[in-house]
Amino acid sequence: MSSDPEILDHVVSALIVVPISLREDAMTMNQQETQVDVSRDQMRYISPGRSGPFYIPGTRVDIDVPFIGEEWIFRYRTNPWSTVFPRGEVQRGHLRLSISQPHDADPASFKSIYEQEIKLIREYVDRAHKQVVAYNESLSNLVQQAVNHRRDRLGRHGNIAALLDIPLATRPGAPSIAPVKVEIRRPPTLPVPPKMGLAPEPGITEETFEQILRFIRHQGRTFERTPSTYAVHGEEDLRNIILAQLNGHFQGDAVGEAFRGKGKTDICIEQDNRAAFVGECKLWTGPAGLTSALGQLLGYLTWRDSKAALIMFNAKNKDFTKILEAMPETLRAHLLFLRELPCTEAGEWRVQMRSAEDAGRRVTVHAFVFNLYHDAGPRIRPL
Secondary structure (H helix, E strand, C coil), X not given: CCCHHHHHHHHHHHHCCCCCEEXXXXXXXXXXXXEEECCCCCCCCCCCCXXXXXXXXXXXXXXXXXXXXXXXXXXXXXXXXXXXXXCCEEECCEEEEEEEEECCCCCHHHHHHHHXXXXXXXXXXXXXXXXXXXXXXXXXXXXXXXXXHHHHHHHHHCCHHHHCCCCCCCCCCCCCCXXXXXXXXXXXXXXXXXXXXXXXXXXXXXXXXXXHHHHHXXXXXXXXXXXXXXXXXXXXXXXXXXXXXXXXXXXXXXXXXXXXXXXXXXXXXXECCEEEEEEEEEECCCHXXXXXXXXXXXXXXXXXXXXXXXXXXXXXXXXXXXXXHHHHHHHHHCCCEEEEECCCCCCEEEEEEECCCCCCCEEEEEEEEEECXXXXXXXXXXX
């Protein structure tokens, strides 16, 4: 079942409106000969009694103004609005302004008409932009209210079918029907959930997860304060140091140690061969190594709403800033990435991802990177 934040993100992304933005820097123009109706021009003499249009040669200029955003916005009246509306033809990806003038008109009139029209269009686009932004900002609250209302309604009316177990009465005199045996090909049945809802799965609480992360953070920063002591160790040794610290503060049921090593670099809380927490310790070898570690981590976690820590150590790269830039980009680029979660600690990121085993399961991954790089300097051989 999707969480409220996931439902919110999905619905809001479908309802969000992209405001119109004119690309006046990319305008193009086309000029051609045409026939212009001058029957309404009071400065021209037209035979008395003549009615209908009167055409003379002229010039037509088409100006195409590209835009980005939802083109249907052009068809709606803004608030506020005036009695003078801009004129143009909305085509795919651009707005066409057409100006036609008779052959004897002042050429400067083309520029004057264009400037009036584009000024009015800018005003309406600006008004529409403010309304669209206000609408987009209100979407989260509106959708959340709708989700809450639907959950409440389904909760109150969910058992009506069970309560109203009333057979339909047969109308007197209705003809009987000899049944024809027809077998329906049924799809495979899904597991029936218990009447009281989904059975809870074991797991660690948010409070325990934060405590685990605090101990990992403290130990990692201890490594950073004396990098020459720890940079010589490999992934497994660094894992064992963190593992010992965690088991010094946490105790599991019936056993002294809550955390145990699984594989070469992993720290794991598990029960009945199912993992609720996994910490993966890796030396930084580049974005590809981080992606591989994520895949390995997500393959272990099999409980609903599992939690994980990805602990990266930099021991060989002098430019630590590049690693700090690559970490969030690589996390977001992973195929199982869903969304970023709030995280305020420097050198740390938190994301929500799908389980590699079950796309319906969600995994919270908190990523650390600790800098153990130590420049020992040139060695001086004693005399």
